[in-house]
Amino acid sequence: MPPGFGHADLLRLAAIPLLPLVAFFVQTLLGRFGPRKGDWIPVLALGIAAVLGVVEFGKVIIQKPWDPAFRAEWPGLFDWIPGAAGAKASFGILYDNLSATMTAAVGLVAFLIHLFSVGYMHGDRRYASFFAHLSLFSFGMLGLVLSDNFVSFFVCWEVMGLCSYLLIGHFSEKPSAAAACKKAFLTTRIGDVCLFLGIAILWTRLGTFRFTELWEAVPRVLAENGGAYPGWLVAAGLLIFGGAVGKSAQFPLHVWLPDAMEGPTPVSAMIHAATMVAAGVFLTARAFLFLSPEARLVVALVGSFTAIFAATIGICQTDIKRVLAYSTVSQLGYMIAGIGVGGIAAGLFHMITHATFKACLFLGSGSVIHAVHTQEMPQMGGLRRRMPITYGTMLVSTLAIAGVPLFAGFYSKDAILGSVLAHAMERRSLVDALPAIFLFVAAGMTAFYMFRLLILTFHGAPRDRHAFEHAHESPPVMTIPLFILAFFALSGGWLFGRSWFLQLGKGLPGMVEPTGHAAEVEHEAHGLALGGSLLAAGLGILLAFAFYQWKKLSAAAWAQRWGAVHRCVKNKYYVDEFYLATVVPLVLGLTAVQRWFDVRIVDGLVDGAGALGRLGAAISGWFDRWVVDGAVNLVGWLTQLWGGVARLFQTGRIQTYVAFGVAGAVAAAALVLMA
Amino acid sequence: MSLGAYLAVAAALFVLGLAMMIARRNLIYILMGIELILNAANLNFVAFSRHAANAGTEVALRGQVFALIVILLAVAEAAVALAIVLHVFRLFDSIRPEDPDLLRE
Numbered sequence: 084m085p086p087g088f089g090h091a092d093l094l095r096l097a098a099i100p101l102l103p104l105v106a107f108f109v110q111t112l113l114g115r116f117g118p119r120k121g122d123w124i125p126v127l128a129l130g131i132a133a134v135l136g137v138v139e140f141g142k143v144i145i146q147k148p149w150d151p152a153f154r155a156e157w158p159g160l161f162d163w164i165p166g167a168a169g170a171k172a173s174f175g176i177l178y179d180n181l182s183a184t185m186t187a188a189v190g191l192v193a194f195l196i197h198l199f200s201v202g203y204m205h206g207d208r209r210y211a212s213f214f215a216h217l218s219l220f221s222f223g224m225l226g227l228v229l230s231d232n233f234v235s236f237f238v239c240w241e242v243m244g245l246c247s248y249l250l251i252g253h254f255s256e257k258p259s260a261a262a263a264c265k266k267a268f269l270t271t272r273i274g275d276v277c278l279f280l281g282i283a284i285l286w287t288r289l290g291t292f293r294f295t296e297l298w299e300a301v302p303r304v305l306a307e308n309g310g311a312y313p314g315w316l317v318a319a320g321l322l323i324f325g326g327a328v329g330k331s332a333q334f335p336l337h338v339w340l341p342d343a344m345e346g347p348t349p350v351s352a353m354i355h356a357a358t359m360v361a362a363g364v365f366l367t368a369r370a371f372l373f374l375s376p377e378a379r380l381v382v383a384l385v386g387s388f389t390a391i392f393a394a395t396i397g398i399c400q401t402d403i404k405r406v407l408a409y410s411t412v413s414q415l416g417y418m419i420a421g422i423g424v425g426g427i428a429a430g431l432f433h434m435i436t437h438a439t440f441k442a443c444l445f446l447g448s449g450s451v452i453h454a455v456h457t458q459e460m461p462q463m464g465g466l467r468r469r470m471p472i473t474y475g476t477m478l479v480s481t482l483a484i485a486g487v488p489l490f491a492g493f494y495s496k497d498a499i500l501g502s503v504l505a506h507a508m509e510r511r512s513l514v515d516a517l518p519a520i521f522l523f524v525a526a527g528m529t530a531f532y533m534f535r536l537l538i539l540t541f542h543g544a545p546r547d548r549h550a551f552e553h554a555h556e557s558p559p560v561m562t563i564p565l566f567i568l569a570f571f572a573l574s575g576g577w578l579f580g581r582s583w584f585l586q587l588g589k590g591l592p593g594m595v596e597p598t599g600h601a602a603e604v605e606h607e608a609h610g611l612a613l614g615g616s617l618l619a620a621g622l623g624i625l626l627a628f629a630f631y632q633w634k635k636l637s638a639a640a641w642a643q644r645w646g647a648v649h650r651c652v653k654n655k656y657y658v659d660e661f662y663l664a665t666v667v668p669l670v671l672g673l674t675a676v677q678r679w680f681d682v683r684i685v686d687g688l689v690d691g692a693g694a695l696g697r698l699g700a701a702i703s704g705w706f707d708r709w710v711v712d713g714a715v716n717l718v719g720w721l722t723q724l725w726g727g728v729a730r731l732f733q734t735g736r737i738q739t740y741v742a743f744g745v746a747g748a749v750a751a752a753a754l755v756l757m758a
Numbered sequence: 759m760s761l762g763a764y765l766a767v768a769a770a771l772f773v774l775g776l777a778m779m780i781a782r783r784n785l786i787y788i789l790m791g792i793e794l795i796l797n798a799a800n801l802n803f804v805a806f807s808r809h810a811a812n813a814g815t816e817v818a819l820r821g822q823v824f825a826l827i828v829i830l831l832a833v834a835e836a837a838v839a840l841a842i843v844l845h846v847f848r849l850f851d852s853i854r855p856e857d858p859d860l861l862r863e
Contacts, residue, residue, distance in 0.1 A: 735859050738788070742780050 087142070088155045088178075095135045096176050097160070099186055100226035100239075102128040103193075107219040115211035122201055122210065125218035129194040132225065136190035143183045144583065151590030154179040156295060158231055177231030177294055180587040181431065185228035185365060188435045192356050192442050193221040195564035199446050200349040202561035203453060207347075213253060217353065220246035224358035228365060232292040233282045236366075240278070240330070243359050244271055250353070251346040263345035270339040274329015278366070281322030284315055285373070294369060298592040301372050312375035320373040323366065324382055331363025331415045334389040338659055341408040344458075348449030351404060355411040356442035364418045364434045368427050372592045380515070383423030387503070387518035387525075390416030392656070394528035398535070399653040402458045403448050406536050410484065411441060413525055417499050420518050426502025428588025433495035435584075436575045440480035440492055443568035447477035450557040450565065451540060455550040460536065465545035469554040472562045474541045476569035481537045483572040485530035486620040493616070494576030496526065497609075498584070500616050505608035509601060523615050530623025538631040764805035771798035785843045785853040789836060796832045800825040 106128035114121030143153060158175035178186075197217060204213055223242035230236040245268075252264030286292060289300045304316060312320075327333070332340035340360070344351055354360060367382065374382060390413045397409035414437050421430035450473040451466060452458055467474045483490035486497070500522055507516040545551035556562070588594055629635045642649040651657065732743070775794030782788055807821020843853055850857045 735861065736856050738780050738855055741776075745776060745780070 087146075092139060092142070092155065092178075093157050093176065095139055096157075096178055096186075096229060099132045099135050099139075099190065100222050100229060102132045103218045103222040103225065107215050107222060110211065110215035110218060114215060120211040120214075122214050125214045125221075126194070126197045126201065128218060129190065129197045129221055132221070133187075133190035133194040136186040136225075139178070140183045140187035143180065151180070151586055151588075153183075153590065154295075156231055158293060163234065172234040172292060173232065174235040175231040175293075176229050178229065180590055181365075181368065182228045184431070184435060184583075184587065185361075186225060188438055189221070189224050189228060189358065189361070192438050192568070193217075193224070193353065193358065195567055196349050196353050196356075196442065196446070197221075199352070199449070199561050199564040200347075202558050203349055203449055204347060209253065213250070213347070216246055216249045216253075217349070220250065220353060220358055224362060227362055231294055233285070233294070233297075234292045236369075237279065237282060240326070240362060240366075241275065243330075243362060244268060244275060247271070247343070247354060247359055250350040251343045253347055253350065254345065257345065260345040263339075263342040267339040267343050270336050271329040274326045274336055274363075277322045277324075277329070278326025281319045281326065281370075281373075284319040284322065288315055288319075298372055312378075316373060317375045317378055320370065320375060320378045321381065323370045323373060324378065324385075327363035327367045327370075327419070328385065329363070330366070331360045331419060332389075332412050333363070333385050333416065333419055334392055335658070337389060337393065337412045338662065340412055341405050341655070344402070344404040344408050348404070348445060348452060351408070352442045352445035352449070355408070355445060356438040360411065360415055361434055361438060364415065364422070364430060367419060367422045368431055368591065371422060371427055371594075379423050379425065381423070383420045383503070383506070383518045384514070386416045386419030386421070386423055387521035388416070389413070390420060391521040391525040391528070392416075394525040394532065395652050396655050397532040398528060399649065401460050403451065403460050403463075403536060403540060404445075404458050406460075406532060407441070407444055407448060410444075410529065410533065411437075413529060414441070414484070416525070417496065417522060420522060421499035421502050424503050424506035424518060425594075426499055426588075427591050427594060428584045429495065429498035429502050431587070432581070432584035433492075433499055436483065436491035436495040436572070439568050439575055440483040440490075440572035443476055443480040443565055443572055444484070446561070446565055446568065447473050447480065450561055453557055453561070454554040455547070456553075457547075457550060460539040462547040462550055463540045463545075464543045464547075465541070465551060466554055467541040469551065470541075470556050472556055472565065476562075476565040477541070478537065479569040480572045481533045483575075485533050485624060486526060486616050487624075488617070489573075489577065491572050491575035493620075494581050495584075497613055497616050498581075500526065500612040501605070501609035504612045504615070505601075505605040508604050508608050523619055526616055527619035527623040530620040531627045534624050534627030535631055538627060542632055761805060761809045764801060768798045768801040768805065771795075771801065783854050783856075785846065785855055788855060789839050789843070792839075793832060793836070796828055796835075800828050803828070 103125065106125040110121050110124050114124060117124070146153070155178040156175065157178075159173040160176065161174040163172040163174060197214070200214070200217065204210055207213060220243060223239045223246060227236055227239035227243070230239060248264045248268040250264075251267050252260050254260040255264070282292070285297060289297055289304075291297060291300070301316070304313065305311070329336045340354075343354055346354075371379075393409045393412035393416060397406050397413060400406045400409060414433070418430040418433050418437070421427075421433060448458075450470065451463065454470060454473075455463060455466070457463070479490070483492035486493045500519075503519040503522050507519040510516075626636075630637075654660070734740075771794050775791045775796075775798060778791030778794065779788050780791075782791065803821040803824045805821075807819065807824075810821075811817075811819075846858050847853050
């Protein structure tokens with residue numbers, strides 16, 4: 084236990100996830116009867132949790148010198164499945180630099196989103212339950228980052244899966260929303276199964292669920308295996324990463340995230356910034372040690388490919404939220420790729436800065452949608468004059484995500500680009516260079532599509548007079564979170580972020596400080612990356628202005644010229660259609676086979692047993708009717724027969740009786756006389 | 759007259775009475791058969807009494823007294839039986855012995 088950390092910290096830390104959980108139950112059961120439909124309960128719980136998170140985080144960072152290996156752990160607070168000696172799942176809290184950062188950031192962003200929802204969801208039919216689910220969602224993420232073992236981690240992971248389903252399907256009367264929440268649930272479920280298998284492999288081989296014990300066990304395993312990763316560990320690492328692919332919407336499981344836009348905008352902000360997708364990145368960082376070098380390359384390739392893949396789609400979308408959704412997929416690709424090449428701190432740094440500016444962008448887009456009641460950018464334009472606060476905050480966030488110096492995204496993206504470039508320069512092979520190429524191109528695209536969004540929405544002349552006339556700035560409960568988030572988007576990089584994450588990175592399990600030649604290469608790479616990222620961002624912004632602001636270039640003409648390519652990208656590379664044509668019929672076919680098996684074989688067995696029973700009953704019935712009843716009837720029949728015989732003597736005529744009597748007397752007399 | 763002759767007459771009377779009782783299809787005749795049987799018995803009583811008195815082994819007239827009692831009994835019996843027959847005739851419109859068969863079934 085680090086100095087200065089004790090029982091009081093444990094209580095505060097335990098309260099961080101438990102407060103939203105309690106708020107969820109209270110809100111679900113009583114919320115709608117309370118004043119204001121109980122929205123203040125989750126808001127208050129999240130507010131306290133955020134304050135506690137920030138206080139504890141503050142306690143960690145005011146330690147000087149910052150300790151990279153800081154780790155406070157309270158294992159075994161609660162035994163799940165007590166008494167099961169082998170499979171004991173003991174829940175505890177692991178509070179290290181990473182969870183400290185995540186708790187503070189998640190708590191704060193989630194609180195701001197709750198606050199924003201009070202304004203945005205005003206008058207919604209399921210206002211009360213919306214807040215309950217949002218609160219449970221926050222519990223899932225906060226519990227996940229504080230978990231000290233894979234079991235409670237997985238439980239929270241699944242809680243988030245459930246909440247994403249409930250919240251994306253909030254407008255469940257809309258068929259598209261109902262389809263989207265199902266899609267999100269089932270797609271992430273593929274990843275969840277992978278994660279579960281990965282955890283199972285680790286547990287079977289290493290016999291524990293606890294992160295710290297697993298981290299200690301891995302070097303031992305490597306030493307026993309001559310320094311190489313054994314096959315099962317490679318498999319476990321890749322399977323766990325599969326979980327992250329599902330949750331963090333990496334290619335090929337990215338399809339659910341853009342559809343998740345069917346949920347209310349605060350939910351999108353929640354999923355894209357504070358929770359859910361960040362969980363996958365967090366998991367990859369936690370499980371970095373389980374990834375073999377080849378697996379890390381896979382991670383880097385998946386991430387960087389997703390980054391460029393989603394960025395190209397983002398360029399061609401017209402729905403404001405869909406642009407942001409593909410932007411999130413792309414940025415998540417950055418984080419994953421950064422972690423894959425070993426820049427864990429860079430990836431996490433980007434995750435935190437991204438959480439602030441993407442939450443701001445989503446809430447800003449929510450503010451816009453709230454004002455003009457459409458999500459289509461071609462119907463907006465010129466809103467700058469109507470909504471100055473929204474415009475200002477979104478401008479700051481756009482500058483941040485585009486990677487303009489001094490804004491938060493610049494530092495974190497630069498760190499990732501530096502890492503991938505160093506990786507490429509060190510290995511000097513095409514496949515190792517691919518992440519770097521992808522990410523630099525994607526950086527330019529990011530700047531381009533984000534400024535495209537900003538210009539189409541806020542600049543120029545209004546394209547829809549009616550919507551423009553009715554547009555108005557949102558109430559303070561919605562703009563205050565925007566201000567706060569924009570502040571972090573502006574300052575998150577240089578305020579403390581960069582130095583803090585450099586420090587954090589040194590203490591993460593699996594991190595190796597580059598030395599000698601590698602260190603030189605890394606230094607050089609970071610210098611080059613700085614120039615490269617500035618060039619890419621500048622080019623992207625310039626092109627966006629050329630196309631949409633100054634109209635020097637015509638987007639329509641370009642789309643015309645590249646007709647086939649444009650159509651393909653605009654339709655998201657037909658990935659959905661591909662899945663609809665392959666995976667979905669496959670699954671449906673499989674279920675049909677299973678149904679056949681169920682109906683024919685399983686039901687057949689049951690029916691056969693039934694028929695057999697009926698046959699047995701028929702035989703026993705026959706036996707009963709003919710043998711048992713036959714015996715009884717025989718007795719009766721014999722009695723009747725005898726009765727018939729006896730009856731012959733009972734004529735009822737006195738004279739007969741007298742005759743019998745006389746005959747008897749004569750017989751008796753004869754007997755006496757004979758003797 | 760020897761005892762045997764009396765006994766033969768009595769036996770004949772008894773058999774005649776029995777035959778009437780069994781064979782006749784009329785309750786009145788059956789009653790008459792019973793009377794014959796009773797009188798056959800009476801004849802036996804009297805004959806044996808006389809025979810025993812003659813031999814000097816028996817007090818005189820004991821058998822005759824028995825016969826008188828039997829005659830009385832027969833009178834009473836006839837009265838009751840005729841009343842029953844009368845009722846049977848009323849109920850069944852017949853005095854054939856096989857007609858009153860309510861207890862048969």
